[in-house]
Every structure is written in C-alpha cells, then in structure tokens.
Amino acid sequence: MSVKLTNLGRLALATTAIAALPMMASADTLRLLTWGGYAPEEVIAKFEAETGHTVEVTTSNNEEMIAKLRATNGGGFDLAQPSQDRITSAQEEFGIYKPIDMSKVDAAQFIPSMLTATAGNSSFEGEVYGLPHVWGTSGLVVNTAMAGNVQDYTDLCDASVAGKVSYRLKRPTLIGFAFSMGMDPFAAYGDSAAYQGVLDQVEAKLTECKPNVKTYWGGGDEIKNLLRSGEVVASMAWDTGGWQLNADNPDITFVAPKAGALGWIDTFVLPARGRADDAAYDWINFVMKPEIAAMITNTAGNFTAAVDGDAGVNADLKARYQGSFDQQAIDNIKWYPPVPAGLEAMEGATLDRINAAN
Amino acid sequence: MKSDASRLGFYLLFAPILLWLVVLIILPHIGLFIVSISEKVGPRQYETGFGNYAAFFGEPLYWRTFARTAIMSIAATALTLVLGFPIAYYIAKLTRGRTKTTLFLMCMIPFWVSELVRTFGWMILLRETGVFSNALQSLGLVSGPVEMLYNDAAIMVGLVYTSILFMVVPLVTTLDSLDDSLIEAGYDLGGSSTSIMREIVIPHAMPGIVSGCIVVFMLSLGNYLTPILLGGKDSLWFTGMIYTQFITRFNWELGSAFGFLLLGLSSLVVFLGLKLSGQTLSQTMGRS
C-alpha cells in the first residue's frame, strides 16, 4: 500500500516537473544533459551536419542532473554526463539509467585503461552504465604573489590568508580536507562508522576554519570573479578555472595540493527512459574522435579519454597542465571511487552543521 | 436556452481557474504530502510514517534555521514597512499628477530586471572591491577595503530591496483612497501630526499595511537567491535547506516535509498577524 501511495506521489511530482522540461522531441533529436563547455556550438554544428540529428543541450551539474532524472524517473533526456562516482548509487536508489550496449560503441577510440576503470566503477548488478569522457581534477587555485604558502587544503586555514579564502560547502571539500589531515576517506567508504569518524574530524577542522573563509562559493564564475578581483587569494577549485585565470593573471594558477588533487571522470550514461539511444551512441562515437575531442578540450579546458585526443590541444593549455602537474603529482591524484548509497546523507548532515556553525 | 448558454459560459470561465487550482496547486501538494510521509528504509524501499517530521524536530539545526528564517523575515517585513510607509505616503498624499506617476514608476523600474540581476547589483555595491568600499576609501573615511557583503545585514538589505515594491503598492492604493479632508479635519479638531498619523492615517491604511506585510513576509520567507548570494557563509535560510534536501542530498522525503512545515509556518504567522492587527483576510486581500 505504501509503495503504491509513494508511486502516486512521485507521479504527481513528475507531472509538474515534466512541464518544466523541453517538449518531447522526435526520435532523432538528442536531448543532452551535460556540463558547460562539453558540447561547444561548433561541435554540435558538425555533428548535426554529419548525422542529421539535432541536439538540444541543457547544462547542469552532478546533483542537478540526478535530481532532474529522478523527477522524471529517467526521462526527458537521451544522454547525460554525471561523474563516474555518482552512477551506481543513483542507479541503486532511483533506477534512472539503462545499461550501455558496448556493441554500439567504438571502443577503440577510448583510452583502454580509462574505459576499463570507468566500466568497473559504474557497474551495477553485472551491467556497465558509464563510458568515460572528460576528466580533470580539483585542487587549489592560488594567487601565488599573495598566498604562495598555500600548498595543501589545510593551508587554507592558515592565519596568513584569514578572510581571503574560499571553498565550496560540498563533498569534495570534505574529501580534500580528510586527505590533507592524513586520513583516507575513500578507504572508509565501505564502513559507515569509520567514515563518520572521518567526517567528524573534518567537521571540527572546517568549523574551526570558518572565520578564515570569506564566503562559500557556489558557481565557477563566482569563484573566478572573487580570485580575479583579489578579494580571495586561495581557494579550492577545479584545475580548468585556475588555468583560465592564469591566462589573464600569471600570478594565479592551479596548484596540485600535497595531499593529492582529487580526480574525477565525467561519463556518458543513458537515462532509463531516453528515446533516442541511436543518436546518443552517434554522439558518443562522434565526440570521441581525436579532432573533436581536442575541440572539446580547448573549450572545456579539461582532457578527454579519447585516444590521441590531446594531439590537437593548444600549446598554452598543455603548458599550464604541465606546470601544475609533474609526474609525482599525477601519480598522487586521488580518483573518486563510486560513492556508496547513503553516504551523501551523512555528508549532508556534516555540511549542514558546518554551515550553521558560528 | 439562455440559461444553458450562460451556464456554459460560466463553466468556460471557471475551467481555467479550476484547472490551475487542481493541476498546479492541489495535485503537487498532495504529491508533496505523500512524499513527505514516506520514510526511506533502504534503496527503493519506503514506509509510511511521520519520521521526516520527527527528524525536523529532533535536529536542532533544522528548527533553528527555521526559526532564524522566520525571525529574519519578520524583521525584514517590519523594516520594509518602516521604509515603505513614508515613501507611499509621499507618493499618495504629497504629490500630484505627473510627479506621482513618475515616482511610482521609479519604484517599479528595478523590478523590470530579474531578481538575480538586482541581487548582483547589490553585490557590486557591497563587496570588498565594490562601489561603497571604494567610495569610503577615496573619501578617506576608512583606511583599507571594507567587506559589507556576506553577513545578516546584507541579507536584510537585499530582502528589503527586493520586496519594498510589494509594500509600497498596496500602501499607495489605500493611502490614495484616504480623503484629504479627513486629515484636515484631524488638524482642525486640534490633532498633532503624530496623533493624526496614529488615529486617522494608520487605521485607514491598516488593510494596505497588513496585505503588504503578508506579501513581503511570504516573499522573504520564500526567498532563495538573496540570502544565498548576499549572506555568503552565514546564509542559512530555510528555502536553501529545502533546496539542498531535494537537489544535493536526494532526500525528497525530508525536503517535502520541510516544504509542508514552511507552508504551515507561514500560514501561522499570517494568521497571528491578522489576529493581532484585527483584520480579516478578505478585508485586506479584497481591498488592495
């Protein structure tokens, strides 16, 4: 009975949510739910010219992607791009994806190690749900002229940068601080008691650190603005943000923290009720071509999992990448393992308490 | 025949309202309520119960945020009234014709752009490298940059700014309907400015005051952008908490319960406000 009631409720909610989404399109319209920069205009134009499909892009972030797909039980979009660690838990809880049909994918275009790793991380009940696309890291973006001493996440709490630092109040911050404090949160993923112990320590640290923070940033433009104006001199942020700022102001750049940058891979997944799977596979095979992958890297700023995808990337970006990552830093990247279901609720409570602390 | 036609006309006119009510208001709320009383026991497994409501009362963080939101909204409403009343009085009683229209229009101009843009406007003014800070420095009043953003006062400024129009409009309407001769009669009978304001103008404007306060309170309570953007790291706001539950925690059940509690809270505050001011909903909403 309760299950039925719940379904009715979901249906009612879904009805209203659908109203907000674009109207149902014909089969060869690809409704793409992705991140900003992952589907540049010129790539779409080429794809449409080559295949005859049309592409409708909605940009979003991990949480909103999942929330949107959940509202429609996996409908409304034909292809989505959440990070690889957010696939299995969402699939387990809400069943919003469908498995990838590897026979329709040109696997030779993918860097084999990444393809295998992503397949492993996005497997649920024996089926593979994700293909790797763009990868990158988050770490520190520092104005080296004003905060050269910031080398690690916990350095953001140093008195020398009081009132001039920023980070997001989201899970990467918790993870980064945990590593920086000498713990391994990924190892504790499977043991909720141990993970709670990690969270409690991080909570204490972040609460103590709160007076140092100017504001918790929410969007990429916001943090770039704060860094550019000099109001913030060090922040946790994505590598690309740091490299973009570096182009304007050589003092500002991305720094791979001592404890290790956090590595993420954004994937391709098929929403459970997507209706243009063929167009979706066409898009995947199209954007993984080396020259297209390079175009995406040039706009998004991050490298892709395409074989030879970095060949056509402009030299400045390569130089900035190499400036931030030496071999040791690359080896030290902490790649996000899949987030077990229920972990986010624990992290959420911690984040709420940090937010409310004075 | 004629009555049939008029009845058809009635149903045709009534249908959009009914549709609006049912599809966009009643159905989602029923859905929201059903979600709010389902407790998650495991992946894709739910039980009916009031655990989500219990979670709210069990966690001080939640109801403190709730109380903070309500208190700050009430404060914002009071401040908006205090600032809006003189503006409305000036527009309604001390100006005529073209000046009146111009002033009224000037009150509305900021509302032609989106709330986001308006809030960013305040960020440009208040931030450390912003207009006010620079002005104070160049005037030599302060020695270094001043951060005026990311505190409760900034939230208050933003809330008052975003909602003042909704206070001024009903006030101008009711004050406009106040016959000038009533004010003159007050003076003629020996009243002072204060006593006339208290005994004649404010009682007359009461329906406008109450309806303005209801709208402003609701807008402040339900505001999401302003507290988040202007409040920075101290921006706890209940709507933000609902958003977080829905979007980043995937906890629709708790989010729905929060939504219902917010509905209950705002209704309760409005009810108390009406009781305290001795007004009825039909009086205030019917008039403005």
Place this chain on the structure above:
Amino acid sequence: MTDIQPDLECRDLAKSFDDFQAVDRVNFEVPKGSFFSILGPSGCGKTTLLRMISGFQSPTSGDLRIKGRSMIGVPPNKRPVSMVFQHLALFPTMNIGDNVGFGLRQRGVGKAEIRKRVDEVLERVGLPGVSARRVDQLSGGQKQRVAIARCMVLEPDVLLLDEPLGALDLKLREHMKVELKSLQAAFNTTFVYITHDQSEALVMSDNIAVMNNGRFEQVGTPHDVYHRPGTAFVAGFVGDANSFNAKVTAVNGANISVATDAGVEMKIEAADAGLSVGQNAQVFLRPEAIKLVSSAADIGDSVNVSAGVVDSVLFNGANSSVTVRSTTGGLLKVALPQTGDYTALQKGDEVFTRWHPKQARCFQLAGGAR
C-alpha cells in the same frame, strides 16, 4: 475698540495664487452668536476665504482676528475655530463616540470626562445613545448632526461650515436648513457658512455676504440683500430677476426713464441710482413684482404696462410662473399670485403686464457709456 468685540474680523484680507487673485482685500466682522453666510458662485473665492479662516491657507496680506487675537501664523490645530467639511469628513475607522471625542482626546481630557461631554453634545444635537454606532450606520441627516457635534463639543469661538448640505437630497436639505438654524440658536455660537445656494443663505443667516471675483459685493441682512441689492451682480445672483440692458433717457429727481435695447420704455423710481441721461444701465425686475392683467379695462392709468402673449406656463406649486412674450418681442418671467388666480392661464392667452416704478432696480452698467 467697541465694548462688544466681534468674534471674527477680517481686515483687507487677500490671497493670491501666482497671477490669480482668489480673495481681494475683504473686510468684514461677524458679531458674536450670529449666523453669517458667504454666498457666491463657484470659483468666487469663498472656499479660499474659509480655508484662510480655518488656517489651511495663509493670507498673502491683511489681518484676521478671532476674538480680537490675530490668527496670522497660527496653525489650524491651534485656532479656536472648528469646521464642518463639505463631505463632513467623519472618520470612518472610528465609531461615533470616538469621532466626537477626537478633539477632546487631542486636548488630553480624561476618558470619563470625554464620555460625559460626548454624550451631552450628542443629546443636544438630538442623537442620544449613538456613540457605539459606526459612521456608515447613520443616515445623511444624522451624519450632519454628528459632524456638528464633533465640532461643538470643543466649544469653538467660530464654527465654519463648508456647504455641508450640498450632498443631501432636496427634502432633507430643506429640513436641515431649519435644523441648522435652530442648532445655531441653541448653541449660541458664531456660525460662518459658505454656500452657493441662495435659499440656504437667505433662510438661515443673520447676515449674508455676497461674494464675486474675490470681493464682497454686499454685506447685509437677507432682506436687504434680496430687496435692496447693492450691485447689479447681487440683484442678478440673489433671487430670480428679469434683467434688461437699457439707456437712460430722462432723469427727474428719483424718477428715471429708460429705454431698453428692445425699445420698450420703462419708468423707474430709484432715489440713489446715480444715473444721468445717456448712460447705459441694467434694470432688474423680480417676477413677483409684475402683475398680470387680463383685460385692457382693468389697467387704469398705470405706468409700465405692456401687452403680450403667454409663451409658457411653468407650474411649480406655490412657485408657479409664466413667461410672457411682449408685443415688442422681449420675454418676461412673471410669478403667479399664490392666491390661485390665473390658474387657468394657458399658452397663447393674451395678457397685460404691469409693475410699479418702485419695484425695479436700476444700476449703471459696468463700463459706463457705450
């Protein structure tokens, strides 16, 4: 200084707005306890004058004294005058008791005392026990009395009334005229009443000031104003009158002969008209001063006789009249005698009109000789 000081006294009181002279050096006194009306057409400046007395407008020049004290610079809430507004201006958010007690509350009178005095004054205006009612529960006439009570409870030296009967229907207005007069007598307070309705002014007033273009044309008793108008404007504005433009043809002491523009010869007896031969004059003749005569035989040796035809019959009960088109072409309004004679008169009947030379008023036409 006289031993009986006037309650209200204006000396050369003037008010101008930009280029417009609203009130032009007005002088008058209102003796204590009298009913003084200011009568004039709309736009004559009477409202401005009243607002200067109440204090809502300050005069450009001149002086205004109440009980001998100059009111220049005294704000309205400090003046010993009260005003009954055109639309009464009762406070709709208060009940009757609070309305009447408003002024006393402003003076800081104690609650019990206020209640006592409010009840007293309501009783005096004939509305005992209405304190708890709302304003909209009263009839038009009752509101009128509450508005007066609200002022009278403050025992003002002068009560100003701004056409308060304008909004009432005819029957009630007739009734309220009598009532206002008796209230004024009962309170024995000085009333200054402004109106454009001559009948209100004539019925109630002890003295009337007829106002036009910002000036007082004449100040006098109702009888004087009606029967001995001082100017052409007063003669034309107060009461009904047939008016003719004419030229003076002969002056013999008080006896004046004029010829109207239509060529009718008129003989007028006016002692102090100050006219000389050849001047243009305006002649006013009240409808009730003209007698109708059916047959030529009854005329005798009367002067100012002319023959005519009934043009229309205006039946209005006791105030019925006819218009007669004389053989020379002019129209003359004639009141029918209240005795009931001539009730059979019909359109087209041939009649004679005649009037006594003393009944006409004759004024030199503004602008002198043409």
